[in-house]
Amino acid sequence: MFPKAEIIDERTIDKALHDEICHGLVECFPEEADFFTDHRSWHGSVPCFSVVLRSTDTDRLIAHAGVVDRNVHVGKDSIRVAGLQNVFVLPSHRGRNMSAILLTTAMKEASARGMDLGMLFCTAQLETVYARANWTRADSRPITCTSDGHDKPLPGKNIVMIYPLALRILPDGPLHLQGNDW
Numbered sequence: 001m002f003p004k005a006e007i008i009d010e011r012t013i014d015k016a017l018h019d020e021i022c023h024g025l026v027e028c029f030p031e032e033a034d035f036f037t038d039h040r041s042w043h044g045s046v047p048c049f050s051v052v053l054r055s056t057d058t059d060r061l062i063a064h065a066g067v068v069d070r071n072v073h074v075g076k077d078s079i080r081v082a083g084l085q086n087v088f089v090l091p092s093h094r095g096r097n098m099s100a101i102l103l104t105t106a107m108k109e110a111s112a113r114g115m116d117l118g119m120l121f122c123t124a125q126l127e128t129v130y131a132r133a134n135w136t137r138a139d140s141r142p143i144t145c146t147s148d149g150h151d152k153p154l155p156g157k158n159i160v161m162i163y164p165l166a167l168r169i170l171p172d173g174p175l176h177l178q179g180n181d182w
């Protein structure tokens with residue numbers, strides 16, 4: 001049986017659930033184990049809600065995505081972005097498109113919360129994973145982020161993908177993340 005997705009507001013995440021998510025993050029991002037052992041706010045970007053999947057057999061947490069609620073600037077406009085972060089499916093459960101359940105649930109909730117557009121940063125190799133859940137690659141425009149109090153260009157190693165919510169596309173203009181990336 002396919003696991004059911006659970007939406008959890010950040011304010012209700014207790015220590016036990018925080019630890020469970022961190023455990024999965026460490027397993028799926030071993031190169032960032034030092035950070036994820038006790039943190040989930042990648043680059044200081046705190047999620048407003050998370051989506052988790054649990055095994056129907058063992059109740060173990062097997063997949064997760066976090067969503068950051070951020071007003072970013074695009075040209076002269078401000079848009080409310082649902083920033084997808086910390087997406088993982090445990091290795092034992094990959095290859096069954098569980099990420100699509102996570103992502104669809106996360107974007108449904110983002111829409112219910114009135115957000116304008118889903119946005120994520122990933123390596124080009126992962127584009128197909130997100131495309132399967134109807135995310136599309138954004139154009140390669142200049143992006144500025146703020147880190148340690150300083151504005152700087154977002155390092156170009158990742159691609160940007162978007163998901164239509166209230167807005168179908170990213171408006172024209174340079175993008176300023178109004179904080180660090182997620």
Ligand SMILES: CC(C)(COP(=O)(O)OP(=O)(O)OC[C@H]1O[C@@H](n2cnc3c(N)ncnc32)[C@H](O)[C@@H]1OP(=O)(O)O)[C@@H](O)C(=O)NCCC(=O)NCCS
Nearest residue numbers: 028087088089093094095096097098099100121122125129
């Ligand atoms: C990305 C992830 C959530 C997708 O889970 P899934 O829906 O079960 O999909 P799969 O793991 O089967 O991967 C789907 C495809 O992406 C590829 N892929 C997955 N992770 C990859 C990675 N880190 N680098 C390159 N390719 C990757 C797989 O080889 C597979 O290719 P195929 O469809 O041609 O066989 C899962 O692979 C994962 O947790 N990876 C580690 C953490 C991670 O990279 N998260 C995304 C951060 S942006």
